[in-house]
Amino acid sequence: MSETHTSIEKLANPEKATLEGKNKFLGFWFFLGGETVLFGTLFATFLALRDKVASGPSGPELFSITTTFISTMILLVSSLTSVFAVMAMKDNKLRQMQLWFWVTVLLGLCFLGLEIYEFSEYLSEGLGYKTSAFSSSFYTLVGTHGGHVFFGILWISTLMIASYKKGITTVTAPKYYVAALYWHFIDVVWVFIFTVVYLLGILGD
Amino acid sequence: MATNQSDINVYVEKQKRKRELQHYYVSFVLMILFTILAFAAVMLRDSINDYLIAIFIVTMAIVQVVFQLYYFMHMKDKDHGFPSLFLYGGAAVAFLTVISFVSIIWIS
Amino acid sequence: MTTISPHVHSPRQKQGFLAWLWMWLTTLDHKKVGILYLCGGGFFFLIGGIEAILIRIQLAVPENTFLVGSAYNQVLTMHGTTMIFLAAMPMIFALMNAVVPLQIGARDVAFPFLNSLGFWLFFLGGLILNVSWFLGGAPDGGWTAYTPLSSEYLGSGMDFYILGLQVAGAGTLMGGINFLVTIINMRAPGMTFMRMPLFTWTALVTSALILFAFPALTVGLFFELFDKIFGANFFNATNGGNSVIWEHIFWIFGHPEVYILILPAFGVISEVIPTFAKKRLFGYSSMVFATVLIGFLAFMVWVHHMFTVGLGPMANSIFAIATMAIAIPTGMKIFNWMFTMWGGQIHFNTANLFAIGFIPTFVMGGVTGVMLAVPAADFQYHDSYFVIAHFHYVIVGGVVFGLLSAIFYWWPKMFGKFLNETLGKFTFWFFFFGFHFTFFPQHFLGLMGMPRRYFTYFKGEGLEAGNLISSIGASGMAIATILLVINIVITTAKGKKAKGDAWGLGRTLEWSIASPAPEYNFAQTPLVKGIDPLWKAKMEGNKKLTPAEPLGDIHMPSPSILPFLMSLSLTLASFGFIYADINGMGALVFAGIGIGLMFLLMLIHSLKDDHGFHIHKEEIIETEKGAE
Amino acid sequence: MKKNWQHVLRFLPLITLLALLSGCGKDGVSALEPFGEIAREQAKLMIISFSIMIIVVLVVGIIFTYVLVKFRKRKGQEEYIPRQVEGSAVLEIIWTVIPIILLAILAVPTVAKTFSTSDTTSKSVTKDAVVINVTANQFWWEFEYPDDKVVTAEDAVIPTGRNVIFNITSKDVTHSFWVPALGGKVDANPGQTTKLRLKADENGTYSGRCAELCGASHALMYFNVKAVSNDDYKAWINAMKDGASEPTTASAKEGQALFKNNCMSCHAVDSKDAGIAPNLENFADRKNIAGFLDHNKENLEKWIWDPQAEKPGALMPKRGVNNNLTKDQIKQIADYLFTLSVED
């Protein structure tokens, strides 16, 4: 396509400059609408099963509020850095965009590492996936979110690696933009996870 | 398209972006604040009624998410009619699911 | 069709079978994808139909031993699953692909790549389900796959169900998003929402329902999978699980699903009836309103499938009232159709016969639906043949009639040739009478206490006559189906060629271009000035619509094999999960490889820029001349 | 019987069609011939809703036929262009409001009856009620009378004219408990208890069945509900408490010994025990074997020889076909089982 190499210098919203970009933008939002239902179902199931601990430990017995707090902060900050990345993209500042996205990825990795650490703690304290209905629904909900973080990291990383070659164009801009949207959405979900699973869990204890 | 956009427009854009940046900072600080408040509220669970705390932290979560959606994800911008519609659609279905699972799923 | 561009893969005569196959494997053209969907859906309809016939053979006489126990349950489960997910849904996607871009004046769908991916996911998902017959038995837990029966007590069949649906469901979700964006973003200038043809409106609402309903199914299927192979406890009561959760999740998806099926059928009827009454659709705005309202209410009524679960009179009453409310917008539609014909000039060709036959049949199915919505009475109807009768009236008498009408109506547009009318009318009458003979008696069988999913019944319970009539009736539908297949074969060989405005009565944009539509659809995007733009233009004495742009080169996406390969890798992953349940966790390696491959292909897709190609102005002028 | 005829009369529209189709069904099976309060209430609802639906279908049918006849294309009108009517606010309001009214009329009894027929806890229904705990199993039913500590299987005995509250649960998968002639069904969910109230008007045996797909022999998971007079019911309970009569013939005595060795690990013949297999204390009094086979020795021998041949997927081991027991031994066991009666 001839627009491929169009400079985006003078575009206010390069991600929506072409019809393809507009489509991607809208389609991705719709996808997020679907994801909302997906997580809604996971949350609902978790809430229905959260005190069915059978003979295993309950959530509040294990949860560490500090770990959750740190994870939350990490993810919140990463949300901000991805915002910066998108701003840099709109200003056509490739280096800056790459920098912020790499920071985002790094924070994502920290979050993921913390989650893995947390899960292994729980495992060693007797909360296996098969232990109880609570454990299954807990790991599935939080794990699905973790899976999203993992996918987000992979996605943003590949985009960044490719960006050294492709730069910011009307073709690539929508990709950066929706990847950032995805990352924000992950944060949105996490807000509900730390509220509903951890805080309400500890509270209900 | 790109070519017929005048430099004036670019300037206006730049100004808008500056304002946007401020919005980002404010939202971010508020989000951090809401998070801390929520965590703090739970720490006080021995002295305050559990239901109040629950309502409080859920409210904090929703407010925070609204900031994320409207500022970070730009749902406040004017060309976000359909995104909002479908996100709210999804949220409505999710809400219905959650409500029914915490109310009617259990039988005597 | 003439070859219009060096990039276009030439017809098969020139390059042999492999090139032809390659063309179909790689095509991203929505019209071709539509044909693929039609073939895939049609194929599975025949399979599902054969399964239906097997059911009716077993039930023709009491205490029959043709299909007993699990064998019957397999046929029953596969019949329901195949018909809903692999026949009806894909045929709906076939129509949406073939018609929606043309109706809105678009050159393509929003995401041609996802479109093709959606098709291949559906098709391979369908194959995963169906190979189960040869790999240790088909699923036998009913199409509703209630737990813990399906998750703990049955064999590997249910693994095929879970993964087959998971793969096909992913395809459906993509299709849904694709059509949402297509309809919202790709309309021709002047094609405002309130000027969109009703079929496009129903496609829009159906896609939205898909978007919100399928994720619930995805999650539910994962729960069942995890219970099955990883020993999770979602539905295992001994460790605190709750099987009612599955029922909720399934129906939160399942009820919208039935409206996903019926809405496009409503759309078809709303196109066919005005065309062949030579009258514009009566009450267009209220039709749009009703469509949206039905879509909205679809999410508020799922508990009517669970009245007997024991949720209590309060929940039952609330959902009963919500369910009844759907009768109101549906009734608006019924009356609007009848008043479209009122004062019109009704042509009785096959397409219209199916559309007209739809009305009384669907109303009969709809009113039994409202009867089912009365909880205390549903305690008697539930899981009896009364329910079977209800939903075959709305599904076969509604969805299938609608699809058959659409096939006869749009066939010329899709293939450039008419189906034979005489054979078509035989198809209609056989199908219509066969249908009523099959399912009308089932109402009474249900009231007389015959539960559904029973592989047999006993002599002397008074169920013999009804069942026998029902089985004989099914053969009427079989004859009709065979006639349709013959019709297709004959007319493909030597059918009457169709003009652009094939019926001479076309009202909407798809009839303003050649049949079949050229690869680029519209040489020039039309400017839309009102509802039924083609009819309007014809009434004003214009042969052509006003174009909205000058003639120029048209950009097209290049074909790609990646969608097919991606679907294949997910299929591999699925077998990894299936055999993890059958043969132990080692098989998960294949799941890992499959998912890894998927990521790799996604990476390739994302890194490889597709610049597509252009069809040049001169070629377009050439093609348009040939098209008349 | 007279009273029932009145109800049957009220079902005339349905019954005529039904009779046309198949003559009359077997007594005590159909939801259309209620033999109990709940079923009657439900049938009334069916009639109300059915009548409304008839109105709807007729109205649509009449307009439909008229339109098709009046406005069909006739010869020589090829050029005719009908007026392109946009719509009609009045008409559209009419066909929105009338259905709303019809549905409102339906909604009132719907809600009322949904509450009244689901009532299992209010004083007025529990006052004189018999409680029976039902446990569904693949593919048989167990009935426990908690007030009297009596357990039986396959056939439940209830007193005519009294409310019976069933507490229903399942040992394995979801089943559904349905006695069409007495009233609608309720599911048997594993790990939960659902409640159902039924009441029989007349003495008789009412066929029950499982209405939720539960595996290979879902279609054979029948049971019977025997309604007997209140005195007979009490007598039956006491007889169950006393236990079954002892065998007298030599063959049956042999059978008893064989039964102890081969079958007692699962089956109890003492009504106090609930178990992993049907309690057989009053086996000889049952109407069917395994819920659906005719109750005779021949069938019983076939059953013991190879249960799965009769009932696919049944969870009773093949004692005969696998040669643990000879045909003669099985005969003896059958003789013994036919002595297990608490009735005289």
Ligand code: HEA
């Ligand atoms: C295309 C599919 C389709 C459609 C359109 C419908 C439409 C409706 N369905 Fe149906 N239904 C199914 C497919 C469908 N259904 C399937 C597959 C099942 C069984 C699943 C399973 O268990 O396997 C099922 C089961 C089912 C049940 C559960 C039964 C049970 O298991 O116990 C109920 C209960 O309320 C119900 C109700 C309705 C209602 C009220 C409508 C309404 O939408 C109907 C509205 C239409 C009309 C009413 C007619 C036109 C209106 C007028 C002419 C206006 C005037 C009318 C009045 C005033 C009444 N359906």
Ligand code: HEA
């Ligand atoms: C789109 C959905 C759909 C469609 C179209 C149909 C179509 C038909 N269905 Fe079915 N049905 C379901 C969806 C559908 N069904 C579902 C969801 C269930 C519930 C499953 C469950 O309980 O889990 C069900 C259950 C069901 C039952 C109940 C079984 C039971 O509960 O025990 C019965 C029984 O009569 C039945 C019959 C039929 C018949 C006779 C047709 C006929 O209309 C079919 C007509 C088609 C044909 C007859 C095709 C004939 C084809 C040929 C003859 C091949 C020719 C071959 C070549 C030319 C190569 N269906």
Ligand code: CUA
């Ligand atoms: Cu038990 Cu079906």
Ligand SMILES: [Cu+2]
């Ligand atoms: Cu429904």
